[in-house]
Amino acid sequence: MKIQEIARLANVSIATVSRTVNRVATVDPVLARRVRRVIEKEGYYPNTHARALGSGRSRVFGLMVPEVSTPFFPEVIQAFTRLGVQHNYEILLSSVFRDRRLLETAARQMIERRVDGVAILTFGEEESLIDIFRRRRVPVFAIDADCAGRLLKSVRIDYEPGIRQTVQHLAALGHKRIAYVGGTARLKTALMRKNAFQACMQEIGLTVSPEIIMEGDHTMEAGADAAMALSSRRERPTAIVCSNDLTAIGVIRKAFDLSLDIPEDLSVVGFDDIPFAQHVIPPLTTVQISQKEIADAAFAALLNAAEPALDGDARSLNSIPTYLVVRASTGMAPDRLRDARRSPPRGAYGQTNRYI
Amino acid sequence: MKIQEIARLANVSIATVSRTVNRVATVDPVLARRVRRVIEKEGYYPNTHARALGSGRSRVFGLMVPEVSTPFFPEVIQAFTRLGVQHNYEILLSSVFRDRRLLETAARQMIERRVDGVAILTFGEEESLIDIFRRRRVPVFAIDADCAGRLLKSVRIDYEPGIRQTVQHLAALGHKRIAYVGGTARLKTALMRKNAFQACMQEIGLTVSPEIIMEGDHTMEAGADAAMALSSRRERPTAIVCSNDLTAIGVIRKAFDLSLDIPEDLSVVGFDDIPFAQHVIPPLTTVQISQKEIADAAFAALLNAAEPALDGDARSLNSIPTYLVVRASTGMAPDRLRDARRSPPRGAYGQTNRYI
DNA sequence: CTGTTAGCGCGTTCAA
DNA sequence: TTGAACGCGCTAACAG
Numbered sequence: 001m002k003i004q005e006i007a008r009l010a011n012v013s014i015a016t017v018s019r020t021v022n023r024v025a026t027v028d029p030v031l032a033r034r035v036r037r038v039i040e041k042e043g044y045y046p047n048t049h050a051r052a053l054g055s056g057r058s059r060v061f062g063l064m065v066p067e068v069s070t071p072f073f074p075e076v077i078q079a080f081t082r083l084g085v086q087h088n089y090e091i092l093l094s095s096v097f098r099d100r101r102l103l104e105t106a107a108r109q110m111i112e113r114r115v116d117g118v119a120i121l122t123f124g125e126e127e128s129l130i131d132i133f134r135r136r137r138v139p140v141f142a143i144d145a146d147c148a149g150r151l152l153k154s155v156r157i158d159y160e161p162g163i164r165q166t167v168q169h170l171a172a173l174g175h176k177r178i179a180y181v182g183g184t185a186r187l188k189t190a191l192m193r194k195n196a197f198q199a200c201m202q203e204i205g206l207t208v209s210p211e212i213i214m215e216g217d218h219t220m221e222a223g224a225d226a227a228m229a230l231s232s233r234r235e236r237p238t239a240i241v242c243s244n245d246l247t248a249i250g251v252i253r254k255a256f257d258l259s260l261d262i263p264e265d266l267s268v269v270g271f272d273d274i275p276f277a278q279h280v281i282p283p284l285t286t287v288q289i290s291q292k293e294i295a296d297a298a299f300a301a302l303l304n305a306a307e308p309a310l311d312g313d314a315r316s317l318n319s320i321p322t323y324l325v326v327r328a329s330t331g332m333a334p335d336r337l338r339d340a341r342r343s344p345p346r347g348a349y350g351q352t353n354r355y356i
Numbered sequence: 357m358k359i360q361e362i363a364r365l366a367n368v369s370i371a372t373v374s375r376t377v378n379r380v381a382t383v384d385p386v387l388a389r390r391v392r393r394v395i396e397k398e399g400y401y402p403n404t405h406a407r408a409l410g411s412g413r414s415r416v417f418g419l420m421v422p423e424v425s426t427p428f429f430p431e432v433i434q435a436f437t438r439l440g441v442q443h444n445y446e447i448l449l450s451s452v453f454r455d456r457r458l459l460e461t462a463a464r465q466m467i468e469r470r471v472d473g474v475a476i477l478t479f480g481e482e483e484s485l486i487d488i489f490r491r492r493r494v495p496v497f498a499i500d501a502d503c504a505g506r507l508l509k510s511v512r513i514d515y516e517p518g519i520r521q522t523v524q525h526l527a528a529l530g531h532k533r534i535a536y537v538g539g540t541a542r543l544k545t546a547l548m549r550k551n552a553f554q555a556c557m558q559e560i561g562l563t564v565s566p567e568i569i570m571e572g573d574h575t576m577e578a579g580a581d582a583a584m585a586l587s588s589r590r591e592r593p594t595a596i597v598c599s600n601d602l603t604a605i606g607v608i609r610k611a612f613d614l615s616l617d618i619p620e621d622l623s624v625v626g627f628d629d630i631p632f633a634q635h636v637i638p639p640l641t642t643v644q645i646s647q648k649e650i651a652d653a654a655f656a657a658l659l660n661a662a663e664p665a666l667d668g669d670a671r672s673l674n675s676i677p678t679y680l681v682v683r684a685s686t687g688m689a690p691d692r693l694r695d696a697r698r699s700p701p702r703g704a705y706g707q708t709n710r711y712i
Numbered sequence: 713c714t715g716t717t718a719g720c721g722c723g724t725t726c727a728a
Numbered sequence: 729t730t731g732a733a734c735g736c737g738c739t740a741a742c743a744g
Contacts, residue, residue, distance in 0.1 A: 406737035
């Protein structure tokens with residue numbers, strides 16, 4: 001079933017059918033209705049490839065993530081895809097990670113598909129990709145990209161608010177020795193989180209001894225290892241801030257093995273707020289980055305690039321904030337707790353999240 | 357940069373360029389090398405849409421899942437996509453769930469893109485979708501589909517082995533009162549799991565009182581609710597088998613709140629083996645369905661339909677088995693435990709999984 | 713083995 | 729407002 005048949009059956013030209021399908025306003029309503037009738041009746045599905053070829057626009061956006069199965073990314077994909085449906089764009093998904101060859105294959109795929117834009121959310125290795133696309137004049141969206149031009153849109157993620165809230169939340173609970181378990185220093189975002197942590201500690205006059213700043217790799221194993229190491233420090237920290245949730249969960253698990261009670265003996269804070277964070281025992285206090293806001297920003301940027309007519313580059317925010325979500329893995333520092341009348345009943349975790 | 361330019365620069369016809377790109381064997385190696393040189397130098401990326409239009413094949417497979425952010429599906433997507441890369445297919449992803457309109461939009465998108473096949477992994481609402489695609493002669497893969505024809509490939513998931521292992525594992529540990537928390541009866545797969553459970557219990561002469569067969573909805577909340585309800589039964593069950601992992605995790609959490617020790621007071625078994633299952637405290641004993649095997653089966657079926665030449669429909673298995681993975685959420689029944697010399701040390705969970 | 717040519721199905725001029 | 733005709737970039741016959 002092609003456009004020709006519809007035209008013949010509706011007694012109009014293919015141009016009219018095309019206009020009807022594309023909702024061009026200047027089509028005679030009577031003809032339009034007749035055409036739509038036939039389309040409905042015959043079950044006509046316009047061929048996307050022919051459309052793309054004729055119009056020069058594919059109505060496909062690329063989305064590159066490091067791994068679809070790492071928590072956090074599925075949410076982004078979901079939100080991004082949903083926006084795609086709303087605006088009639090398809091999403092070409094690629095998961096690229098570390099492997100330079102796969103990475104280029106993915107980029108090639110996007111370009112051969114003539115995507116109208118690409119969102120690169122790989123958090124760390126986008127540099128070389130951006131170049132490839134720039135050469136082909138494909139609009140790109142990337143997190144925390146250094147420069148921005150007509151073809152490269154970006155937003156900063158503002159780690160400080162969430163981390164400041166974290167540090168001050170812990171300080172208010174009486175914690176002084178606060179450890180930090182970061183990600184690998186190769187990752188720009190991991191570095192930014194760590195710097196923000198150190199800055200926020202200094203702001204309120206807390207010192208951060210280097211011996212309780214650990215470098216992990218954002219896995220649960222790394223969290224467990226770090227917890228083990230930290231537990232044998234002369235002056236054991238009373239709180240551990242982690243640069244992602246998996247690390248924090250690893251810390252919690254190891255603490256359990258070491259018979260440390262959380263939060264009575266040790267407070268733990270994560271980062272990302274993956275869906276599982278609220279179901280860990282105890283529910284994890286963590287810094288939230290809205291996956292939805294990231295997806296929104298990315299999609300809006302690409303849409304703007306693809307259809308500049310719409311609203312002339314307006315309403316593009318340029319930084320995404322972070323927030324602390326207080327759950328049950330943080331509590332008063334042990335010494336302060338001893339002074340308190342009695343400890344809160346175990347297992348009485350509230351269902352709702354508190355934001356400060 | 358189009359094929360014409362490459363042809364001109366390499367001093368050959370566009371047909372030769374096309375053949376070179378498509379690795380047709382009969383091209384003079386000298387010419388081929390010359391062409392490849394130019395392609396490389398000019399950075400030529402063949403236009404996928406034009407290719408699809410000319411050849412009548414899109415090299416795109418559709419993949420429909422209920423929700424990308426539910427654990428289990430990301431793994432399937434990952435595996436499926438990886439196979440796509442290997443065989444030079446792109447994946448058009450759609451998450452469809454409950455909403456009839458979105459569902460049809462998704463199907464329309466697939467058809468308009470002229471996908472060479474669709475894998476429908478929605479576990480429950482594929483019926484109407486299958487029809488739409490059959491009409492358009494699009495090959496479809498679906499789990500547990502009733503009939504199969506040339507256009508509809510399918511595999512059964514064999515729930516019984518895993519559930520039989522579960523039941524016998526628990527029986528061997530001395531459990532007699534074994535409860536079951538299933539999913540909604542609307543879901544065919546949930547029903548199949550429940551039936552398998554009841555059959556396997558009867559096999560070994562254990563009775564299943566209806567009052568400890570609960571119906572949930574595959575969420576953590578449902579698990580918690582069921583655990584609460586079961587804990588107040590006159591004769592409390594000593595083990596709970598759940599029809600998915602989230603439910604099991606909900607049970608565990610509620611048990612924690614109720615100060616029930618797992619596995620000393622209560623054994624819990626899940627289903628699916630989502631990645632998080634091994635990181636729950638205690639690590640969850642669960643029935644595993646290999647996400648990879650599902651993805652493999654789906655992809656192989658679609659590939660066979662799209663390129664029948666390859667190996668003539670061979671090596672297509674028609675059932676995917678399930679296995680019990682024993683971790684730390686199951687243990688001896690309480691009465692038997694009392695007889696034992698001493699309980700195993702808390703927190704000494706092994707890192708490796710045991711399969712029976 | 714190579715080149716010529718006719719579509720693939722639709723968007724988009726340009727006249728009418 | 730409508731229609732005829734051309735072109736998008738490539739594949740696939742077929743002829744050489």
